[in-house]
Amino acid sequence: MEREDNxxxxxxxxxxxxxxxxxxxxxxxxxxxxxLTANPQYSQSSKExxxxxxxxxxxxxxKKVNKEKGWKSIQQxxxxxxxxxxxxxxxxxxxxxxxxxxxxxxxxxxxxxKPLKDKVDTESSYSQVNNKAVLVLSNGNQLILDNxxxxxxxxxxxxxxxxxxxxxxxxxxxxFKEIIEIKINKLLVPSGTRYQLLLSDGTKxxxxxxxxxxxxxxxxxxxxxxxxxxxxxFEVTHDTTRPFIVVANNNEIMVLGTSFNVSAYESDNRxxxxxxxxxxxxxxxxxxxxxxxxxxxxxxxxxxxSVNIVTVNTRYYTSWxxxxxxxxxxxLQELATRLERWYDVEIIxxxxxxxxxHFSGAMENNRNIQFLLNLISQTTHVKxxxxxxKIFVE
Numbered sequence: 001m002e003r004e005d006n007x008x009x010x011x012x013x014x015x016x017x018x019x020x021x022x023x024x025x026x027x028x029x030x031x032x033x034x035x036l037t038a039n040p041q042y043s044q045s046s047k048e049x050x051x052x053x054x055x056x057x058x059x060x061x062x063k064k065v066n067k068e069k070g071w072k073s074i075q076q077x078x079x080x081x082x083x084x085x086x087x088x089x090x091x092x093x094x095x096x097x098x099x100x101x102x103x104x105x106x107x108x109x110x111x112x113x114k115p116l117k118d119k120v121d122t123e124s125s126y127s128q129v130n131n132k133a134v135l136v137l138s139n140g141n142q143l144i145l146d147n148x149x150x151x152x153x154x155x156x157x158x159x160x161x162x163x164x165x166x167x168x169x170x171x172x173x174x175x176f177k178e179i180i181e182i183k184i185n186k187l188l189v190p191s192g193t194r195y196q197l198l199l200s201d202g203t204k205x206x207x208x209x210x211x212x213x214x215x216x217x218x219x220x221x222x223x224x225x226x227x228x229x230x231x232x233x234f235e236v237t238h239d240t241t242r243p244f245i246v247v248a249n250n251n252e253i254m255v256l257g258t259s260f261n262v263s264a265y266e267s268d269n270r271x272x273x274x275x276x277x278x279x280x281x282x283x284x285x286x287x288x289x290x291x292x293x294x295x296x297x298x299x300x301x302x303x304x305x306s307v308n309i310v311t312v313n314t315r316y317y318t319s320w321x322x323x324x325x326x327x328x329x330x331x332l333q334e335l336a337t338r339l340e341r342w343y344d345v346e347i348i349x350x351x352x353x354x355x356x357x358h359f360s361g362a363m364e365n366n367r368n369i370q371f372l373l374n375l376i377s378q379t380t381h382v383k384x385x386x387x388x389x390k391i392f393v394e
Contacts, residue, residue, distance in 0.1 A: 016046060019266060020053035026250065026285070033303050051267045051337075131344055133195045135161075135169065138183035138217065145169065145195070155183060155217050170198040171217060183217040189230070192344030194321070199224075202237035203244065206321035209341040210265070231263040233321045236278075249302050252283040260292075261318045268337075271300045274317040323365035332357045332382070336393070343369045349393045354382045 015032040018024045024032075036046060133145045137155055146165050153161040160172035169187065189195045189207045197205040200218050207213060211230025219225075224244045236244045238257025246253040248264035249271045258278030264271040273282060275292040282298060283289045284305050292298055297312045316326045325342065327335055333355040336347040342365070349355055357380060363372050373384045373391070385392040 012042075012046070013049070016050050017053055020050055029250075037303070047267060047269075131190050131192045133166075133169075133190070133193055134188040135163075136186040136188065138185060155185070161217075166195075168196040168198065171200040182220060184214055185217055186212060186214045188212050190344070191341050194323075199226075201239065201242075201244075204235040206233040208232065208263075208320055209344075228262055228264055230265055231261070231320075233259075233261045233318055235259045249300070250285055251300060253280050254283065255280045261314075261321075263317070265341075266302075269302050271302060272317070273298045273300075274312065274314050276314050276318060319362075324362060325365065326362045328360050329358045330360070331355065332359060332376075332393070335359060339369060339372070345369065345389045345391055347391045347393060351382065351393050354380075354393050357382065 012032065012035055015024070015028055015035075018028060019032065036043060135143045135145055135153070137143070143153060143163075145163050151163045151165065153163055155161060162170045162172060164170075187195065187197060187207065189209060189211045191210050193209055195207045197207060197213065199205065199215060201224055203224070205213065208231035211228070211232060213226055213228055213232060215226040216224075219242065222242060224239070224242050226244075226246055228246055228248045232246075234244075234246065234255075236255050236258050240256055244255050244258075246262055248262055249266065251264075251271055253260070253262060253273055255278060258280055259276040260278070260280055261274040261276070262271070263274075273280065273292065274297045275294050277294050279291060279293060281289055281291045282300075284300060284307070286305060288305070288307075290298070290307065290309070292309070295311050295314055297310050297314075297317065299308045299310075300306070301308075313328075316328050319326045320342075325338065327338075333349075336349075339345065340347055359376065361372075361375070369391075370386070373386075377383055383394045385394060
């Protein structure tokens with residue numbers, strides 16, 4: 001039988017890469033979404049490609065990269081190749097994604113500069129420190145947060161930062177001097193890892209897997225603004241003079257003192273805000289805004305900025321910070337995405353019908369993923385084959 005042959009244009013691949021690496025613009029986002037809306041047959045393959053690109057973005061953010069030079073190189077590599085063909089057969093999709101991956105690997109190997117601390121010299125040696133949270137200081141120094149025992153770090157200017165490896169990063173407000181300039185730090189949390197952060201104002205942040213938070217070492221006098229990619233739970237210290245603002249997927253969530261969860265993985269094409277207590281006001285492009293009350297979940301479709309607000313059991317959306325995964329009538333496709341981030345695995349569907357099976361339950365993080373897979377297998381016809389970090393759904 002003759003295969004159906006489709007083509008993803010080079011400019012769409014380039015737009016997806018820019019989105020994954022944080023180099024997109026509102027104009028480029030609009031162009032990408034317009035094309036995807038007009039070509040819905042590429043929705044799944046484009047999403048899979050974006051997930052792959054995002055994983056490599058987080059992987060290589062743990063290295064110091066010449067971003068501008070590297071980005072130009074990516075553009076040249078994409079433009080020099082013929083359009084990537086995505087066939088309906090699964091093996092052809094994977095082959096096309098691997099083709100893109102080869103070009104990205106070339107780029108990263110060509111332009112990586114050795115980190116100043118906890119050096120990683122080669123791709124093979126890097127695997128030894130994979131799945132470790134990384135702190136990027138304002139001067140670009142990168143610290144892998146896995147040293148044994150409490151570790152006292154230092155920002156430029158003598159600002160104290162205490163790290164409890166694998167658990168908590170604390171900014172010591174007592175060591176701060178008068179603010180002369182705003183210094184920005186970035187915390188990178190890869191797949192299979194979670195981390196806690198205590199900001200200088202006393203705000204507590206729990207960061208989920210495959211997430212990045214940019215924040216000032218010391219907040220200014222008018223506001224407390226942070227930028228999130230991925231998922232985080234915030235317990236914000238009350239301050240009526242300085243609103244706390246979370247920027248995610250071009251939206252802004254503004255609070256004074258509140259507990260809430262934000263899930264803003266770009267590959268999900270949505271931003272979810274779950275309010276536990278207090279109140280939040282969310283601003284979306286187009287000067288639209290709305291407020292939430294406790295136990296409300298607001299979902300913003302990032303493709304068209306539509307908003308859906310429902311009342312929920314917040315436990316289902318916040319328990320991950322307590323190392324518990326709750327899921328209620330969740331499609332296996334979405335559950336698989338969460339498990340990929342949580343356990344740093346890749347789940348591949350050989351059985352396409354299994355994607356839409358729904359499951360409810362809960363599992364502690366100290367359980368091996370095999371435990372959950374066995375439960376699913378015992379209650380359905382779905383079987384799993386594990387090969388290293390790849391899990392095949394049969």
